[in-house]
Amino acid sequence: MTENPQLTRLTGVLNGPACDDDDCPNVYATDRETFVFQGDHFTALKVPAGESAVEIPRHVLEEAVRALGW
Numbered sequence: 001m002t003e004n005p006q007l008t009r010l011t012g013v014l015n016g017p018a019c020d021d022d023d024c025p026n027v028y029a030t031d032r033e034t035f036v037f038q039g040d041h042f043t044a045l046k047v048p049a050g051e052s053a054v055e056i057p058r059h060v061l062e063e064a065v066r067a068l069g070w
Helices: 058-068
Strands: 007-009 026-030 035-038
Antiparallel strands (some): 026 035
């Protein structure tokens, strides 16, 4: 895998809420067929060291699905 994958922003570009300085939840597709989720830190789930969990609102995932044409 490449160290810095190419990111394509899937949310915040169509009909989603306006985001200033990329500080709202967003979903990105990478050039290595993975997704990156940006959002507020979610503390209700304990995950192993080196991992994290991000809570994504439903409307953000719906926007990502629309952007992919699914």
